[in-house]
Amino acid sequence: MTGTILGCIADDFTGATDIAGLLARSGMRVSLRIGVPDQPPSDTSPFEVIALKSRTAPVAEAIAETRAALTWLKNAGAARFFWKYCSTFDSTPDGNIGPVAEALMRDLGTDQTIYCPAFPENGRSIFMGNLFVGQQPLAESPMKDHPLTPMRDSNLMRLLAPQVTKPVGLTNRLTVAKGVDAVQASLAQHRSDGTAHVVVDAVANADLETVAAACRDMPLMTGGSAVAMPLPALYLADGLLSADAPKQAVHDIDQKTIVLSGSCSAMTNAQVASYIATGAPACQLDPLTLTQTGPQAVLDWLAKQDLTEAPLIYATADPASVKAAQAKLGVAEVGALIEQTLAACAVAARDAGARRIIVAGGETSGAVTTALKVAQLDIATEIAPGVPWTYCVSDGAQIALALKSGNFGSETFFMDAQAKLERA
Ligand SMILES: Nc1ncnc2c1ncn2[C@@H]1O[C@H](COP(=O)(O)OP(=O)(O)OP(=O)(O)O)[C@@H](O)[C@H]1O
Numbered sequence: 001m002t003g004t005i006l007g008c009i010a011d012d013f014t015g016a017t018d019i020a021g022l023l024a025r026s027g028m029r030v031s032l033r034i035g036v037p038d039q040p041p042s043d044t045s046p047f048e049v050i051a052l053k054s055r056t057a058p059v060a061e062a063i064a065e066t067r068a069a070l071t072w073l074k075n076a077g078a079a080r081f082f083w084k085y086c087s088t089f090d091s092t093p094d095g096n097i098g099p100v101a102e103a104l105m106r107d108l109g110t111d112q113t114i115y116c117p118a119f120p121e122n123g124r125s126i127f128m129g130n131l132f133v134g135q136q137p138l139a140e141s142p143m144k145d146h147p148l149t150p151m152r153d154s155n156l157m158r159l160l161a162p163q164v165t166k167p168v169g170l171t172n173r174l175t176v177a178k179g180v181d182a183v184q185a186s187l188a189q190h191r192s193d194g195t196a197h198v199v200v201d202a203v204a205n206a207d208l209e210t211v212a213a214a215c216r217d218m219p220l221m222t223g224g225s226a227v228a229m230p231l232p233a234l235y236l237a238d239g240l241l242s243a244d245a246p247k248q249a250v251h252d253i254d255q256k257t258i259v260l261s262g263s264c265s266a267m268t269n270a271q272v273a274s275y276i277a278t279g280a281p282a283c284q285l286d287p288l289t290l291t292q293t294g295p296q297a298v299l300d301w302l303a304k305q306d307l308t309e310a311p312l313i314y315a316t317a318d319p320a321s322v323k324a325a326q327a328k329l330g331v332a333e334v335g336a337l338i339e340q341t342l343a344a345c346a347v348a349a350r351d352a353g354a355r356r357i358i359v360a361g362g363e364t365s366g367a368v369t370t371a372l373k374v375a376q377l378d379i380a381t382e383i384a385p386g387v388p389w390t391y392c393v394s395d396g397a398q399i400a401l402a403l404k405s406g407n408f409g410s411e412t413f414f415m416d417a418q419a420k421l422e423r424a
């Protein structure tokens, strides 16, 4: 029986399902824990992911939580670790990515790690240390206007340097193109120069295969989810993982479904419009009305729905409406109001028999999983790159839960999700 081989720590919930989903492409069992478990490890998987909510937390808090996660994962048997942050490197000059990496390096007694947020299947690529979102440099992409972590520079070395105490360097695409030995030689050169933090270019999945192969024995790798994807096959080839290691389970889940959308990204707006156009029952939450009437009206609407028709409850709105609501009610207040309402809808839907719950938005996913009191998710079939179905238990009921990052999935995501579970 194989113990835990790789321990991953993610700085948000949808980021955690993202890396868990890509690791699960291997067919191996991947478990995701919501927060650092109170209990010592038991029923562990070859790949364990701990989801934190530390992306915008104060540095000291993020470090403390991440170190606690590391200890739990070490106790689960892991000897290799992955620090997962956003593929758009979401952070601020006094943000957490660098300080957390340095804290993990200290705890693991290692003097070097890599930074590779590339996710080519979702349009994130790195060339000469510059991060692109589709064809746009990061700082010209919609990420420049992110409400919490506006990204105003596209150069990963410049973004990382103010966050760390040790030198930052680059292993560029020309080296990656030469293969595994060239990447390892470049890392060794950086190490002898005292460069602890190495940004590594990747523009395609083939580059990520090379980078993962070159770095697979590092105690700590950091990046987006995609550079972790080749690791299961590499560990299998190295004999670290046996072919009889636990595989993904498949459960037969009742068809009653609820779709909850609190993301206001351009992609989620398109997904909501496309779902409504199919004729699915839908109820829009208006923040101003909610402050006056509370959640009862939407709960009443939900109680009348046939859950086999997979109704949608959404607060998703265009940027102008979001700004107007924020100006009237306050950014944090309106966010919390909607998150709490959608979380209450998730609980009510579960109590009414919904066993398939689809959620759009990272913060929204956090609120929903917390309200459902979900502690552990087992990763199941992939819906879209970085968005898997997961299985969990909530109040004794076996639930299939899909947590979608705001920007991920195609326009037909909500339909795709339902169809994928049928095929699984
Ligand atoms: N109509 C609205 N007006 C104002 N705020 C809203 C509205 N609808 C949703 N919100 C809030 O916007 C925030 C959206 O964040 P969330 O993390 O859920 O989505 P996202 O940022 O698109 O996803 P991700 O973090 O995965 O990229 C939530 O706090 C939500 O409550």
Ligand SMILES: O=C(O)[C@@H](O)C(=O)CO
Binding pocket: 012, 014, 015, 016, 018, 019, 085, 086, 087, 088, 224, 225, 362, 386, 405, 406
């Ligand atoms: O890496 C990404 O883009 C996502 O997994 C994410 O972190 C969403 O918040």
